Amino acid sequence: MTPPRLLDENALQEREQTIITVAITLIQRLGIENLTMDKVVAQVPFSKGTVYKHFIGKEDLLLAISNHAIKVLSDLFSRAYLFKGCSRERMLLLNFSYLIYAILYPELFQSVICAKSQSVIGKASEQRLNENDELGVELLTAIHGIVNDGLADDSLTLPEYMNVQQLSFANWSIAYGAIALLSGEVESCSGRTDLIVERELFNHSNLLFDGMGWKPLTKDKKHCTELTIALQSLFPQELALMKEKGRQLNFS
Amino acid sequence: MTPPRLLDENALQEREQTIITVAITLIQRLGIENLTMDKVVAQVPFSKGTVYKHFIGKEDLLLAISNHAIKVLSDLFSRAYLFKGCSRERMLLLNFSYLIYAILYPELFQSVICAKSQSVIGKASEQRLNENDELGVELLTAIHGIVNDGLADDSLTLPEYMNVQQLSFANWSIAYGAIALLSGEVESCSGRTDLIVERELFNHSNLLFDGMGWKPLTKDKKHCTELTIALQSLFPQELALMKEKGRQLNFS
DNA sequence: ACCTGAACACCGTTCAAGT
């Protein structure tokens, strides 16, 4: 029934993965704005025409990288979701899994943001866009799930005029704000800032949760040492990798 | 003492402004990623070489646009700062002035974000970077000032482990998160989202302020109609412009 | 059927030649 295929599906997928991996490495080394189809082709054991058989253009490749990035983040999110603890702590862990991802893979974090721009979406293939939608939903369900657990055990109550989706988005949004504004920061270039991303993410999360009345409130319980221990148990490899890069999460 | 100048300073400044204005119009029409020095030169009554006398490169032009954008935002911020009202309401107004700016001038909002990237900063002129720093400080002092007013009249108390700078940043960060994630949204393309940026900005702000214990708390006072009236008095022209574009702020 | 890379249009930047 299927049309004749002279090239097997597996080899094709492998080739595609090679291109994506090479492109990510180039972004790491040169920055996303210096990613070039020429450079990708030069690093890959096949020709320009072949690369363009996999990706209809540069933007399509970018969205493929973004999709790969979301899968990586999704794995971290699901670990936070599955953690045995109270719902508020799990949401805090989820926010920190987002931070770990942004610090460990800045090129992936940036690719996802970049791929959200109209100019990328407008030039990517239908199929890649669909995959992007599905992966986005996957991310949100982890957040959604934790909120629902909080509602179920009464540690959290819906504020007036807000539904589960809005509450979930509020969490995503404040984490995104702090991480996007601070995680790329280079050592306070002009002495300009004493803001440390992990500390501010911790503060913003707790202020928001307190504002929601998500128990236990900060005044009733310090979540700080608990967080350090939980992070170590959930993300041992990731934290070790960060240590190698000379970057440790520091709450003080 | 000053070196001889055959071209007067005024004419030079005017020429520079012309280039910036043309570039902004091009970004509006074509998107920032399609801005081209060739296109700018084509729309301007002088040659490529002359444009490059004003801007050492494309990135320098981009930072000049970003600086212009910050000045526009700064004006809106200072109006919110000067509003006669309680500190919490003024901060809410400041957040909404940020939203109005992002909706009314999406190309400026995007330019500022874009100009924060390492690749732009790395290629801009020293002078333009200094101006950027100064303008950034100007923005933060408005926020800072409102927080200080809140502390002064005891409607706000510093949370443990947070200083004024951190509290100010928390506000900036949550506003940025909501606006960056939602303000560019096109009419929920796949029925995917019921999130309306003005409503969520309102919610997130109130949750954060409540978490800080910034009085009057939401439970003691609805800030919604008050906000609509204050916005109308502070930003009449801007709201009229939005209406022309068919975009009205809608809390419901 | 599949792959290749020369060729084309367009981009950012420079600088010798003009006035």
Added chain:
DNA sequence: ACCTGAACACCGTTCAAGT
């Protein structure tokens, strides 16, 4: 002193020619 625009290196994309 100031301006111009041809020229260069590099980019994304295509497609005739090969196997």
